[in-house]
Amino acid sequence: AQSVTQLGSHVSVSEGALVLLRCNYSSSVPPYLFWYVQYPNQGLQLLLKYTTGATLVKGINGFEAEFKKSETSFHLTKPSAHMSDAAEYFCAVIEGYGQNFVFGPGTRLSVLP
Amino acid sequence: EAGVTQFPSHSVIEKGQTVTLRCDPISGHDNLYWYRRVMGKEIKFLLHFVKESKQDESGMPNNRFLAERTGGTYSTLKVQPAELEDSGVYFCASSQHGGTTNEKLFFGSGTQLSVL
Numbered sequence: 001a002q003s004v005t006q007l008g009s010h011v012s013v014s015e016g017a018l019v020l021l022r023c024n025y026s027s028s029v030p031p032y033l034f035w036y037v038q039y040p041n042q043g044l045q046l047l048l049k050y051t052t053g054a055t056l057v058k059g060i061n062g063f064e065a066e067f068k069k070s071e072t073s074f075h076l077t078k079p080s081a082h083m084s085d086a087a088e089y090f091c092a093v094i095e096g097y098g099q100n101f102v103f104g105p106g107t108r109l110s111v112l113p
Numbered sequence: 114e115a116g117v118t119q120f121p122s123h124s125v126i127e128k129g130q131t132v133t134l135r136c137d138p139i140s141g142h143d144n145l146y147w148y149r150r151v152m153g154k155e156i157k158f159l160l161h162f163v164k165e166s167k168q169d170e171s172g173m174p175n176n177r178f179l180a181e182r183t184g185g186t187y188s189t190l191k192v193q194p195a196e197l198e199d200s201g202v203y204f205c206a207s208s209q210h211g212g213t214t215n216e217k218l219f220f221g222s223g224t225q226l227s228v229l
Contacts, residue, residue, distance in 0.1 A: 004155070017188070036220075043117060043220035045203070090156060100146075100169065103156035 002027045004091050004104035012110040019078040023065075023091030026072065033074040034092040034101070035065055044090065050074065061085070086111045091096050115139065117221035119205050125227045131193040134224045138187070138207030144168075145188050146208075146218065147180060151201035159203075162188060195228045202226070 007022040017098075032051045036044040048059025054070040055067040061066060065076045074091060118137045126132050138145045147159040159178070160170040165186035173180070177196070182188040190197055202225050206218040 009153075011189040034217075041222060043222040044206075044218075045220070049217070083220045092156075100161060100172075101148075101156075102158070103148075103155070105155040106150075 002031065002093055002095055002102050004093050004102055006089075006091055006104040006107045008107055009105065010108045010110065012112060013081045014112050015083055016080050019063075019076070019081045019085065019109065021076040021089050021091075021109065023074045023076065023104060024072055025074065025091070025093045027093060028093055029068075029070070029095050030094045031095055033065075033067060034094075035059065035063070035074075035076050036090045036092060036103075038088045038090065038106075040087070047076070081109075081111045083111050083113065085109060114132035117205055117207050117219050119203075119224050121224060122222065123225045123227075124210075125229065126195055127229050128197055129194045131191065132195055132226060134190045134192075134203050134205075134226070136188045136190070136205030136221060138205070139209075139219055142207035142209050142219070143185070144208045144210065145182060146206040147188070147190055148204040148206065149201050150204065151198070156204065160191075192226075195226075197228050198226045200226055 003026045005024050014107045034049045035047040038044045048057045050057045050067045063078045088106050088108045090106045092101045145162040148156050150156045158172040161168045162182045165182050179191045196221045201225040204223045205221045
């Protein structure tokens with residue numbers, strides 16, 4: 001069964017610092033990978049996704065993630081944190097067409113002034 | 114265009130009572146999903162409707178949970194009787210097509226359920 005782990009339930013960074021949110025997955029087949037973000041009192045929004053092709057994926061708000069098959073990872077990064085990035089971030093995986101999402105436990109990002 | 118809406122946003126009930134959560138998907142979206150996040154843990158799949166039919170209900174925890182989607186539009190999720198461990202955030206999501214590899218799910222903002 002596929003699973004998703006996110007290292008660190010809470011990550012704090014200073015404004016302007018690098019953001020790195022970790023995601024590792026277990027899957028018996030090459031997965032499709034997603035990052036979702038939830039801002040306070042809002043639904044989950046898609047940040048970016050990897051399906052096929054280029055392993056470095058760029059998303060909205062300056063975020064990007066790189067699929068590393070050898071490490072079974074899909075870490076999310078942003079070069080410079082902004083106060084508005086404070087939110088909860090969820091990594092998710094599906095194993096193929098028609099399959100359901102499996103989410104990680106989430107990482108809450110705090111951005112300090 | 115309206116997004117996925119869920120009602121109520123919060124619900125506080127006592128153990129043994131009944132609660133009904135409602136989800137209105139984006140108009141024209143045949144696929145409707147229910148997910149749940151309990152105690153700050155991972156978001157877990159509950160079930161998937163295609164129009165009015167249950168495509169996959171493998172994530173439903175037990176028979177105290179009943180989901181319906183009459184007419185293939187809005188959906189309700191009833192918990193009867195509610196137990197303490199049912200507390201959490203219930204998310205609804207919709208998509209136009211199944212097979213979510215090339216499209217995204219649109220999520221509602223969730224219903225926070227607290228069972229006391």
